[in-house]
Amino acid sequence: MNSLHPIESHGDTVNGAEKVVRAYLTWEGSNIFCLGGRLIFGPDARSIFLTIFLILAPAVVFCVFVARQLMEDLSNKGGVAILVVFVVFTAYVLVLLLLTSSRDPGIIPRNAQPPEPEVFMSGITRIPPTKDVIINGVTVKVKYCDTCMLYRPPRCSHCSICDNCVEKFDHHCPWVGQCIGLRNYRFFFMFIFSATLLCLYVQGFCWFYIVRIMHSEDLLIWRAMIQTPASIALIIYTFLCLWFVGGLSIFHLYLISINQSTYENFRYRYNRHTSPYNKGVIGNFMETFCTSIPPSKNNFLAKVPKRPLPDTRSMGSSFVSKEQEQELGKSKHTEIEPIDTSPLSEIFRINFCGWRTSMFAIVRQRVCGGSHARSLEQGLRAAASRTYSSSAKESMTVRDALNSALEEEMSADPKVFLMGEEVGEYQGAYKISKGLLDKFGPNRVLDTPITEAGFAGIAVGAAYHGLRPIVEFMTFNFSMQAIDHIINSAAKSNYMSAGQISVPIVFRGPNGAAAGVGAQHSQCYAAWYAACPGLKVLAPYSSEDARGLLKAAIRDPDPVVFLENELLYGESFPVSAEVLDSSFCLPIGKAKIEREGKDVTITAFSKMVGLALQAADLLAKEGISAEVINLRTIRPLDRRTINDSVRKTNRLVTVEEGFPQHGVGAEICASVVEDSFEYLDAPIERIAGADVPMPYAANLERLAVPQVDDLVRAAKRCCFRSR
Numbered sequence: 118m119n120s121l122h123p124i125e126s127h128g129d130t131v132n133g134a135e136k137v138v139r140a141y142l143t144w145e146g147s148n149i150f151c152l153g154g155r156l157i158f159g160p161d162a163r164s165i166f167l168t169i170f171l172i173l174a175p176a177v178v179f180c181v182f183v184a185r186q187l188m189e190d191l192s193n194k195g196g197v198a199i200l201v202v203f204v205v206f207t208a209y210v211l212v213l214l215l216l217t218s219s220r221d222p223g224i225i226p227r228n229a230q231p232p233e234p235e236v237f238m239s240g241i242t243r244i245p246p247t248k249d250v251i252i253n254g255v256t257v258k259v260k261y262c263d264t265c266m267l268y269r270p271p272r273c274s275h276c277s278i279c280d281n282c283v284e285k286f287d288h289h290c291p292w293v294g295q296c297i298g299l300r301n302y303r304f305f306f307m308f309i310f311s312a313t314l315l316c317l318y319v320q321g322f323c324w325f326y327i328v329r330i331m332h333s334e335d336l337l338i339w340r341a342m343i344q345t346p347a348s349i350a351l352i353i354y355t356f357l358c359l360w361f362v363g364g365l366s367i368f369h370l371y372l373i374s375i376n377q378s379t380y381e382n383f384r385y386r387y388n389r390h391t392s393p394y395n396k397g398v399i400g401n402f403m404e405t406f407c408t409s410i411p412p413s414k415n416n417f418l419a420k421v422p423k424r425p426l427p428d429t430r431s432m433g434s435s436f437v438s439k440e441q442e443q444e445l446g447k448s449k450h451t452e453i454e455p456i457d458t459s460p461l462s463e464i465f466r467i468n469f470c471g472w473r474t475s476m477f478a479i480v481r482q483r484v485c486g487g488s489h490a491r492s493l494e495q496g497l498r499a500a501a502s503r504t505y506s507s508s509a510k511e512s513m514t515v516r517d518a519l520n521s522a523l524e525e526e527m528s529a530d531p532k533v534f535l536m537g538e539e540v541g542e543y544q545g546a547y548k549i550s551k552g553l554l555d556k557f558g559p560n561r562v563l564d565t566p567i568t569e570a571g572f573a574g575i576a577v578g579a580a581y582h583g584l585r586p587i588v589e590f591m592t593f594n595f596s597m598q599a600i601d602h603i604i605n606s607a608a609k610s611n612y613m614s615a616g617q618i619s620v621p622i623v624f625r626g627p628n629g630a631a632a633g634v635g636a637q638h639s640q641c642y643a644a645w646y647a648a649c650p651g652l653k654v655l656a657p658y659s660s661e662d663a664r665g666l667l668k669a670a671i672r673d674p675d676p677v678v679f680l681e682n683e684l685l686y687g688e689s690f691p692v693s694a695e696v697l698d699s700s701f702c703l704p705i706g707k708a709k710i711e712r713e714g715k716d717v718t719i720t721a722f723s724k725m726v727g728l729a730l731q732a733a734d735l736l737a738k739e740g741i742s743a744e745v746i747n748l749r750t751i752r753p754l755d756r757r758t759i760n761d762s763v764r765k766t767n768r769l770v771t772v773e774e775g776f777p778q779h780g781v782g783a784e785i786c787a788s789v790v791e792d793s794f795e796y797l798d799a800p801i802e803r804i805a806g807a808d809v810p811m812p813y814a815a816n817l818e819r820l821a822v823p824q825v826d827d828l829v830r831a832a833k834r835c836c837f838r839s840r
Contacts, residue, residue: 537589665703
């Protein structure tokens with residue numbers, strides 16, 4: 118573990134050449150330093166002023182309107198004693214607040230480079246996400262922190278707000294603007310407990326003053342209270358505060374008695390593990406209050422070399438050797454803007470999600486560390502994301518993407534034909550089949566009567582005989598009329614015939630809520646059809662998804678349910694030349710990472726992906742980095758990509774517009790709990806449509822489907838940022 122060590126020089130240079138600065142100026146966390154690095158606060162340090170105001174404002178009111186009157190009424194200097202004790206006690210509470218918020222809570226120094234990756238039996242080289250250590254005879258998992266490039270010590274966690282790993286992390290308290298950890302937990306508890314006593318002190322003497330008025334003037338208690346409105350206000354205020362700080366004090370007394378932090382209490386309750394640190398009630402209190410506070414592991418006042426900022430336009434030989442360039446697939450210096458992604462496209466297209474972390478770990482390790490390595494990593498991430506997401510050159514609507522995919526596949530394979538209501542003469546209810554009748558004729562673009570059960574059965578029979586029908590439902594709500602053919606005739610035939618009968622058929626059409634079409638035309642059928650083995654269920658979001666997935670569905674030998682969204686038909690998305698190529702096709706069963714992040718994973722499909730991306734933009738403004746996964750395929754579900762992301766972010770929010778019970782989000786939750794439960798740092802948040810039939814009224818319809826604000830609130834709850 119590499120700490121920030123002071124250098125030997127006392128001047129402004131190292132070896133007469135390199136400038137030096139105080140270590141706190143180079144710290145990569147989100148902390149705020151004051152007094153030359155002597156005081157360290159969290160990034161939300163401004164909230165301390167609100168806390169101070171909430172203490173001082175009622176204190177002033179008490180001194181002016183209650184304590185001053187008691188000084189006049191009481192003899193033998195009793196009133197003076199009440200005021201002096203109150204002022205001293207208030208000052209003591211403020212000192213505890215400062216000690217809690219302005220000291221290093223136990224930040225773990227970051228490593229300059231990651232540990233050596235390990236080679237697994239599968240041949241993959243990567244850094245293990247966890248390791249087992251024995252604590253008092255109990256096996257405890259320690260996690261690898263990609264940000265700090267270290268395995269967190271036991272009882273340590275990474276605070277997403279301060280962006281630091283903190284020893285014995287309890288929580289991040291917005292009221293003190295700081296993480297609560299090993300080195301300031303004692304002061305935090307003393308602060309909330311003293312604040313509780315201060316509230317009791319104020320409330321007690323306010324009642325004492327009211328009782329004196331009542332006896333001195335022979336009044337009822339209500340009339341006595343009316344004569345001192347300041348006392349009434351203070352009694353109400355301190356009563357509310359007692360619920361908060363008093364409840365916190367009781368909760369933390371319980372935690373101290375069992376030697377757990379808030380974070381550990383959550384984990385142990387949900388995974389039913391016993392705490393290896395419990396020494397008994399007396400031993401736990403002795404450890405918390407009677408042991409010496411360990412010194413900080415960081416010397417923020419030390420002088421360290423000031424590294425020059427790397428040139429963001431190039432990654433040249435100044436910090437990458439020729440051998441390293443060859444290993445990374447480079448033969449020349451690479452410009453980041455614009456960047457050549459041709460060698461990287463092969464690297465990241467192989468298995469982008471599976472060994473992305475180990476790739477960056479090797480880069481960090483073999484390049485000369487520090488800010489140079491991080492700059493190179495950012496360049497590689499930029500290149501990878503551009504390749505993986507297909508760099509955009511044109512825009513295309515989802516409607517045109519579907520139309521072009523149909524036209525190209527029908528041109529390439531004479532066995533492909535389209536049938537459905539109004540797909541021919543009317544060119545499709547949503548103009549998806551525009552121009553196809555004129556090009557391919559009525560034998561391959563068939564208008565059908567309004568009888569879904571009839572033409573769905575005809576299409577399944579045609580698929581039995583080797584044709585490749587595409588069945589368009591005007592809305593998937595009408596597929597209920599044909600569900601017997603979809604499930605019993607199409608989905609089960611291959612299994613029931615021992616593989617002798619293939620059913621290459623696509624059922625496509627708009628799915629989910631539209632706008633003002635009522636309950637019978639607004640259901641999402643993703644979970645319905647995804648529950649049936651034998652079907653493949655696809656749900657595109659963008660033009661790239663629609664074009665690539667529809668081509669894959671038509672070419673697939675099994676029945677595919679292709680769920681589009683009416684509200685996305687007119688949406689334009691950027692597409693590249695690769696997407697427009699007639700050979701372009703997306704793999705079924707592979708999700709897409711639309712946006713990378715490190716704090717929380719958001720999974721979505723179809724229209725909800727757009728909401729997730731909007732929510733991620735809003736969360737980024739609040740310092741929360743959200744990773745958005747576009748599922749693309751509902752069945753088979755890309756569990757690996759989802760679990761890999763959760764193992765990185767340690768938090769998960771699922772969103773869908775269907776009903777919550779037995780939904781797609783529920784299946785994702787089950788997968789993560791089964792495969793990655795030990796990686797979760799917070800309960801999974803599941804956002805879905807309201808568990809009611811879709812209302813017709815526009816205002817109620819909006820309340821019945823997920824909105825961007827719902828996602829933002831859920832992600833903030835996951836990151837413990839909501840108050």
